[in-house]
Amino acid sequence: MQTTVGGMFRDTALRFPDRPCMETPEKTCTYAETLELAERTACALAKNGAKKGSRIAVWCKDSPEFLLLYLGLELLGSVPVLLNTSLTGAEVSGLMKKVEAEALYYDDGFKEISFPEEVKNHALPGGRFIPDFMKALPALTPAEREALRKAAGAVKPEDPDVIIFTSGTSGAAKGVLSTHLARVNVAKVQAETLALTDKDKSCVAIPMFHCFGLTGVVLAALYSGGCLYFPGGRHTKQLLEAMSVHGCTVFSAVPTLFSAILARLDLEQFDLHTLRTGYIGGSVYTPEFFRRVEQAMGFRLAPSLGQTEATAGLTFISPEEPEELRAPTVGRFMEGIEGQIRDIGTGKPLPEGKTGEICIRGWSVMQGYVGEPELTRAALEADGWLHTGDLAWMDGNGCIHMSGRLKELIIRGGENISPGEIEAVIGQDPRVREVKCVAVPDAHYGEEICACVVLREGASGMKEAHIRSLAAEKLAAYKVPRYVLFMDALPKTGSGKLALKQLKDYAAEALQLKDI
Numbered sequence: 001m002q003t004t005v006g007g008m009f010r011d012t013a014l015r016f017p018d019r020p021c022m023e024t025p026e027k028t029c030t031y032a033e034t035l036e037l038a039e040r041t042a043c044a045l046a047k048n049g050a051k052k053g054s055r056i057a058v059w060c061k062d063s064p065e066f067l068l069l070y071l072g073l074e075l076l077g078s079v080p081v082l083l084n085t086s087l088t089g090a091e092v093s094g095l096m097k098k099v100e101a102e103a104l105y106y107d108d109g110f111k112e113i114s115f116p117e118e119v120k121n122h123a124l125p126g127g128r129f130i131p132d133f134m135k136a137l138p139a140l141t142p143a144e145r146e147a148l149r150k151a152a153g154a155v156k157p158e159d160p161d162v163i164i165f166t167s168g169t170s171g172a173a174k175g176v177l178s179t180h181l182a183r184v185n186v187a188k189v190q191a192e193t194l195a196l197t198d199k200d201k202s203c204v205a206i207p208m209f210h211c212f213g214l215t216g217v218v219l220a221a222l223y224s225g226g227c228l229y230f231p232g233g234r235h236t237k238q239l240l241e242a243m244s245v246h247g248c249t250v251f252s253a254v255p256t257l258f259s260a261i262l263a264r265l266d267l268e269q270f271d272l273h274t275l276r277t278g279y280i281g282g283s284v285y286t287p288e289f290f291r292r293v294e295q296a297m298g299f300r301l302a303p304s305l306g307q308t309e310a311t312a313g314l315t316f317i318s319p320e321e322p323e324e325l326r327a328p329t330v331g332r333f334m335e336g337i338e339g340q341i342r343d344i345g346t347g348k349p350l351p352e353g354k355t356g357e358i359c360i361r362g363w364s365v366m367q368g369y370v371g372e373p374e375l376t377r378a379a380l381e382a383d384g385w386l387h388t389g390d391l392a393w394m395d396g397n398g399c400i401h402m403s404g405r406l407k408e409l410i411i412r413g414g415e416n417i418s419p420g421e422i423e424a425v426i427g428q429d430p431r432v433r434e435v436k437c438v439a440v441p442d443a444h445y446g447e448e449i450c451a452c453v454v455l456r457e458g459a460s461g462m463k464e465a466h467i468r469s470l471a472a473e474k475l476a477a478y479k480v481p482r483y484v485l486f487m488d489a490l491p492k493t494g495s496g497k498l499a500l501k502q503l504k505d506y507a508a509e510a511l512q513l514k515d516i
Helices: 005-015 031-047 065-078 089-099 117-120 141-152 180-193 211-224 234-242 255-262 286-299 374-379 419-426 464-474 500-510
Strands: 020-023 028-030 055-059 080-084 103-106 127-129 162-168 175-177 201-203 225-228 277-280 300-305 339-343 356-361 384-392 400-405 410-412 413-415 433-442 446-455 482-486
Touching: 005 065, 005 141, 005 180, 005 211, 028 031, 031 065, 031 141, 055 065, 055 089, 065 080, 065 141, 080 089, 103 117, 127 255, 141 162, 162 180, 162 211, 175 180, 180 211, 180 300, 201 211, 201 234, 201 410, 211 225, 211 339, 234 255, 255 286, 255 413, 277 384, 286 300, 339 384, 374 384, 410 446, 413 419, 419 433, 419 446, 419 464, 433 500, 446 464, 446 500, 482 500
Parallel strands: 020 225, 055 080, 055 103, 080 162, 103 127, 201 225, 277 300, 446 482
Antiparallel strands: 020 028, 162 175, 339 356, 356 384, 384 400, 410 413, 433 446
16 A cells, blocks of 8 residues: 555545544634645645754644644644653754754643743744634635645655654653654554444544554544544543444543543443454553453454554454453554574574564564664664564464563553653752662553662662652652652672663562562
């Protein structure tokens, strides 16, 4: 399938002009109406300087306006830079500089963070308030339609489509650059795996700034002609009403969100009979948890393994497959790409049942990390093989069983968190000699952050609250350590390197979390 994101959406809109495309509790837009609004948005963006190759940052909650802005940029061939809504203005400023974003479009904010205030306080460049920008989108003139047609025609499948940020062990977020070809084809596979049609309505419960939400939910629905339902927030009541009141048939989420839904004492009061299927992914879960979700919500789940560097495409399995294949695994390698389980020491492919690193090669693999050639070379071999850093083994059915991660990455409720980023902030305090942040088990989020701190000799009076306060001053709330352990020394190997597994085991034991 050789096409672009904009081309795919236009084709779907022409096939299903009268079918609903975007829906909120208050309003519904058809595909024809959405295409017209997206084209008007593209024209307005172009008047503000956006063009093919422009990197335009978007800091916005999930909404029809976000979708229109995204589609407008894709029609022009611009490259949306999608920002986590939990970030601070300082973090946004740093990421925009890193990827050389030309402008920023933002809405009113998320939770306690006011985006307009953050934009003002940090003098973020090219800031435009989305509600004002979208307030009046004039009808296109014939000349403007022709100009937009030419601009869209100049966008090629191999062109960059979006920059999504991920965190690695180096301590800094990395901007992953992918292509239209990769994004559209992974969305196609994800749509076909769930057997999506124009009769389906998908609830947008995963942020669009995540590869999972953008590709596996939004674009998979737009590929199939289905409707995207924006619940207006991610509170569990809003999400359950999306199914019980508004008839959503597809619900994909990270385990943390499913866990929050299962914890509701009134869950049985919601009529979920329209719910048909959805993906589960983003962080670890047990086979028992998988089965509880299916039983409680009355639908068939499709497990998956994605990665930003692979355009969200690694493994999938149909929800129609037997439960004994779906519950304990993340499915099989995606059709059309090569996948191997490799020996960590030799790099050679391993047979069934042997644990090693997941590596893939094919069209879903990223172009690279923006402005990070050394990190790109470390992740991508010259012949195109991507090292995921995930450990797994393959069974006789070709299904992948996760075993852990080579990376130090902490995945808290589906959010990728770099320990080094937190350590750099805490380590600025002169009383701190050493600090290492590790993942510890958590029944709700899958993993939580524990800061293991060694104070300098003579330092006293430092409490857990001080460590959390240091992190909270400069980092998003989800990066603030829940646990703090003060230690006399961090465990080291014989060569003087940090004994990470020993430290993680100690932290889990000390916090009485080992059996979670």
